[in-house]
Amino acid sequence: MNGIIAQPPRFISLEGGEGAGKSTQIKLLYAWLTAQGIDVCLTREPGGSPGAEEIRALLLKGAGDRWTAMTEALLMVASRAEHIDRTIKPAMAAGQWVLCDRFADSSVAYQGAGRELGVARIRALQHYALNDFVPDLTLILDLPIEVGLGRAIARENEKSDMEDRFERLDKGFHERLRTAFLDIAQAEPDRCRLVNADQELTVLQAELQQVLLDKFGKK
Numbered sequence: 001m002n003g004i005i006a007q008p009p010r011f012i013s014l015e016g017g018e019g020a021g022k023s024t025q026i027k028l029l030y031a032w033l034t035a036q037g038i039d040v041c042l043t044r045e046p047g048g049s050p051g052a053e054e055i056r057a058l059l060l061k062g063a064g065d066r067w068t069a070m071t072e073a074l075l076m077v078a079s080r081a082e083h084i085d086r087t088i089k090p091a092m093a094a095g096q097w098v099l100c101d102r103f104a105d106s107s108v109a110y111q112g113a114g115r116e117l118g119v120a121r122i123r124a125l126q127h128y129a130l131n132d133f134v135p136d137l138t139l140i141l142d143l144p145i146e147v148g149l150g151r152a153i154a155r156e157n158e159k160s161d162m163e164d165r166f167e168r169l170d171k172g173f174h175e176r177l178r179t180a181f182l183d184i185a186q187a188e189p190d191r192c193r194l195v196n197a198d199q200e201l202t203v204l205q206a207e208l209q210q211v212l213l214d215k216f217g218k219k
Contacts, residue, residue, distance in 0.1 A: 003217040006038050009092040010216060013103035015184075016141035017177050019151030020197045021204065025141065026101050028205045029212070033097060041091035044101035046079040049086035055079040069115035073122060076107045077129045084133055103135060105184050105192075113180035114173045137215050139208055140185050141197035145174040148197075 012029075014022040023044075030042045047056040055075055059067075067075070080103070091098050104126050112122035185194040193211045197204060 003213050004033070004036055004038065005216055005218055006036075006097075007095070009095055009097050010137065011088065011092060011098045011100070011135045012212070013100045013105070013135040013138045014141065015102060015105045015109075015138055015181060016197060017109075017143070017145060017148050017174060017181065019148030020141035020143055021151070021201070022101050022141055024201065025139075025205060025208060026099050029208060030099055032205075032209055033099075033212075039094075039096045041087070041096045041098045043083070043087055043091075043098060045083060045103055045106065046076060048083040048088070048100070051086070052079040052082045055082075069111060069117050072115065073107060073111040073117055073125065076111060077125055080104065080107070080126075081129050084130065088133075100135070103138070104130065104133075105138060105140070105181070108184060109177050109180035114177040116176070119180065134191065136191075137212070138184075138188075138192045139211060140181050140192055140194050141204075142178070142181065142185075142194055143196070143198040145171070145178055148174075 014026050014029075016022055026042065030040050033040050045052075046059050047053040055078060059072065059075055059079070088098050088100070107126060108119055108122050111117050112119040182194070185192045193215075195204065195207055195211070
């Protein structure tokens with residue numbers, strides 16, 4: 001299995017700002033782990049369970065000011081609580097690894113910093129709702145906001161679902177967002193790995209695979 005230990009099941013999240021390439025990279029990680037014989041549950045946030053997917057549509061579509069910042073935060077945490085209980089914990093109990101496109105760090109960055117509710121307030125809310133359930137590893141994909149937003153806009157032009165509410169927020173929001181993810185990586189080095197996402201797709205994927213080998217490989 002190329003040095004990866006299948007047991008115990010692991011919970012891995014991918015984080016980053018708009019256009020960081022998380023969705024592409026997580027699918028490649030899924031294929032890589034599956035090829036090694038590891039049973040993997042691939043999921044996403046907001047969403048990941050039937051009820052949470054309904055909340056996703058509310059959160060990602062419509063005008064940027066559709067919700068107040070606090071309403072947005074509460075919807076995010078409600079979706080996440082449902083996702084954990086309905087998808088993540090059952091998958092891990094069944095022996096699966098879980099790969100998740102975004103998790104709790106996104107609320108800290110998006111609502112706590114980007115929407116300026118305060119990081120401490122979001123952490124307190126999540127502590128109450130999620131009982132400090134955290135990933136075994138978080139991969140934070142970082143790149144300049146101009147690059148990420150350029151990618152995101154190009155991507156949305158090719159899609160029809162219009163899940164672009166956050167992408168259309170102002171530059172200051174995205175600057176705060178990036179800074180928050182950098183702060184998270186610095187504050188929790190045992191859980192988080194900061195990776196430069198402004199590089200060729202296959203090079204980035206190789207780097208992410210190496211992080212998993214270093215973290216979960218045979219010693």
